[in-house]
Amino acid sequence: MSDSVELYSKAVLDHGRHPRNRRVIADCSHSAKSDNPLCGDDLSVPLRIDQNDVICEAGFDGRSCVLATASASLMTEMLVGKTPAQAKMLFQRFHALAAGDAEKLNGGMDVEATQMTVLAGVHAYPARMKCATLAWKTMLAALENERNQQ
Amino acid sequence: MKAVAEEIERQGALERIDGGSFASACHSPAGCGDHAGFYDVEAVRADFPILEETMHGYPLVYLDSAASAQKPFMVMEAEYAFYAREYANIHRGFYVLSQRSTERYDQARRVVKEFLNARHEHEIVFTRGATDAINLVAASFGEAFLKEGDEVLLTGLEHHSNIVPWQFLREKRGIVLKAAPVNGAGEVPLDEFIRLLGPRTRLAAFAHVSNVLGTVLPIAEMIRAAHEAGAKVLVDAAQSVAHSKIDVQTLDCDFLVFSGHKLYGPTGIGVLYGKEELLDAMPPYQGGGDMIASVSLERTTYAPLPAKFEAGTPPIAQAVALGAAIDYVTALGLDRIGAHETGLLAYATERLSAIKPLTIVGTAQRKASVLSFVMDGVHPHDIAQMLDGRGVAVRAGNHCAQPLMTRLGLPATVRASFGLYNTAAEVDALAEALEEVEVVFLQ
Numbered sequence: 001m002s003d004s005v006e007l008y009s010k011a012v013l014d015h016g017r018h019p020r021n022r023r024v025i026a027d028c029s030h031s032a033k034s035d036n037p038l039c040g041d042d043l044s045v046p047l048r049i050d051q052n053d054v055i056c057e058a059g060f061d062g063r064s065c066v067l068a069t070a071s072a073s074l075m076t077e078m079l080v081g082k083t084p085a086q087a088k089m090l091f092q093r094f095h096a097l098a099a100g101d102a103e104k105l106n107g108g109m110d111v112e113a114t115q116m117t118v119l120a121g122v123h124a125y126p127a128r129m130k131c132a133t134l135a136w137k138t139m140l141a142a143l144e145n146e147r148n149q150q
Numbered sequence: 151m152k153a154v155a156e157e158i159e160r161q162g163a164l165e166r167i168d169g170g171s172f173a174s175a176c177h178s179p180a181g182c183g184d185h186a187g188f189y190d191v192e193a194v195r196a197d198f199p200i201l202e203e204t205m206h207g208y209p210l211v212y213l214d215s216a217a218s219a220q221k222p223f224m225v226m227e228a229e230y231a232f233y234a235r236e237y238a239n240i241h242r243g244f245y246v247l248s249q250r251s252t253e254r255y256d257q258a259r260r261v262v263k264e265f266l267n268a269r270h271e272h273e274i275v276f277t278r279g280a281t282d283a284i285n286l287v288a289a290s291f292g293e294a295f296l297k298e299g300d301e302v303l304l305t306g307l308e309h310h311s312n313i314v315p316w317q318f319l320r321e322k323r324g325i326v327l328k329a330a331p332v333n334g335a336g337e338v339p340l341d342e343f344i345r346l347l348g349p350r351t352r353l354a355a356f357a358h359v360s361n362v363l364g365t366v367l368p369i370a371e372m373i374r375a376a377h378e379a380g381a382k383v384l385v386d387a388a389q390s391v392a393h394s395k396i397d398v399q400t401l402d403c404d405f406l407v408f409s410g411h412k413l414y415g416p417t418g419i420g421v422l423y424g425k426e427e428l429l430d431a432m433p434p435y436q437g438g439g440d441m442i443a444s445v446s447l448e449r450t451t452y453a454p455l456p457a458k459f460e461a462g463t464p465p466i467a468q469a470v471a472l473g474a475a476i477d478y479v480t481a482l483g484l485d486r487i488g489a490h491e492t493g494l495l496a497y498a499t500e501r502l503s504a505i506k507p508l509t510i511v512g513t514a515q516r517k518a519s520v521l522s523f524v525m526d527g528v529h530p531h532d533i534a535q536m537l538d539g540r541g542v543a544v545r546a547g548n549h550c551a552q553p554l555m556t557r558l559g560l561p562a563t564v565r566a567s568f569g570l571y572n573t574a575a576e577v578d579a580l581a582e583a584l585e586e587v588e589v590v591f592l593q
Contacts, residue, residue: 008532008536008590013590013591037548039546040548040555040562041561065532066528066529067532125535131531
């Protein structure tokens with residue numbers, strides 16, 4: 001399948017079918033849940049941020065398509081060790097990549113950019129942008145949603 | 151392949167002899183028979199320019215006619231010719247062009263009247279679509295005649311367009327909404343529907359055909375039962391009008407709605423049929439030009455039917471083109487179209503049933519040419535995306551029918567739907583692409 005193969009690369013299928021960090025984090029400090037009623041998907045992203053303001057654990061759970069799952073899996077791998085501010089910057093870079101605006105990735109092809117490139121194919125499929133960014137937007141919401149405030 | 155197509159057509163012929171629209175599905179596309187072709191599908195396909203397009207290097211296999219049907223060039227030509235030679239605003243024009251335009255618009259109404267076998271032309275109201283028509287009835291009939299505690303009975307498989315307008319009315323009038331339940335096969339059992347009809351039921355509003363599952367509802371019996379309970383009936387024929395002949399006098403429904411674009415016609419036009427005495431008694435829906443008899447700043451009197459419900463400049467060219475679309479399907483024959491599609495549905499059901507991880511959703515005894523399915527372990531969106539890579543256009547999601555999806559316990563399905571131009575070879579393309587999905591995602 002010519003064009004879809006680009007989107008469903010080995011790496012995407014690997015993350016999509018064997019996602020990393022798909023788990024509930026019982027002692028998470030931050031969490032949020034989003035859904036996309038149009039596709040019936042829902043996704044929760046729990047984070048544990050330590051006293052030094054560093055994300056030390058990131059997970060996700062819910063039901064979603066391969067693209068959204070792969071994106072969530074990649075994201076949770078990349079978040080660990082980041083501060084919330086760095087996580088937000090990471091989102092901006094991912095969003096630029098998914099929107100086909102690779103120049104905005106600024107800073108060239110560092111490790112993170114290379115990791116994200118796995119999902120770069122999505123920019124050819126605007127209808128799937130929502131899938132690719134679902135976990136990331138949920139993560140942003142989680143950063144604003146400390147658990148003891150709930 | 152040819153043998154299969156011929157067999158499908160033969161089966162269709164048998165069903166046509168059996169009589170009745172929505173013939174039950176045949177289950178044996180294999181084998182052979184005589185050449186009782188309904189129509190030359192290849193010749194019909196030549197009428198649809200878009201079918202020559204390729205997608206990602208593959209021929210377009212358009213299996214989304216339930217969302218919107220493609221247009222034959224006769225429909226495009228009708229709109230073009232009207233704009234090119236006959237267009238002006240209608241009514242009250244003192245010049246010949248306006249009179250000609252008015253005549254063409256009125257003629258389109260006559261075509262719809264004949265198509266539905268309505269008693270009068272003025273029982274046909276042009277709207278923006280089926281959604282607009284339901285909103286019209288909910289606002290006009292609903293607000294004028296329904297009181298707090300009155301009941302409107304729907305079914306559990308309605309499109310959002312036959313749910314939300316009634317919820318608006320509930321907000322305004324305090325009516326009670328009920329929904330006849332859907333069984334595991336995706337049918338609305340008649341006795342359950344009848345059980346929910348009560349002394350307060352003022353209106354029953356239901357789809358003729360489910361847009362998600364293709365279920366054909368027993369509307370004749372439902373209409374009779376609703377009338378016996380003293381309720382009026384609105385039939386949402388958006389999904390049936392392109393597949394089976396509808397006779398509003400035989401059905402005796404009080405309202406019936408459909409959209410032009412699902413009937414191989416243009417977007418932006420639809421039809422509300424309503425019985426004369428009801429439309430007469432109902433207040434206008436929107437205020438504006440054309441719907442009035444006289445206006446002073448103190449008081450306005452309204453125009454007679456159907457102008458009372460057609461405020462403002464209507465979609466004139468679209469009405470003309472809808473007339474051309476109706477002429478097109480009528481010439482081909484709705485019973486022949488229905489039989490052709492029934493054959494395709496049966497063949498598709500058989501091909502897709504052979505794909506192990508695939509489950510067909512909706513196994514009603516009577517189905518129109520809609521096939522919903524899910525695949526174990528693959529999200530419907532990923533399936534649709536992969537099919538697109540093979541040029542196969544299907545829809546994935548909740549199909550604007552969330553209550554039904556909740557009932558089925560599914561977040562989404564993939565839906566393939568067939569129109570008069572689809573072929574058995576296209577069903578093969580669908581099945582082969584699905585087999586590839588299985589390889590890529592599950593092996």
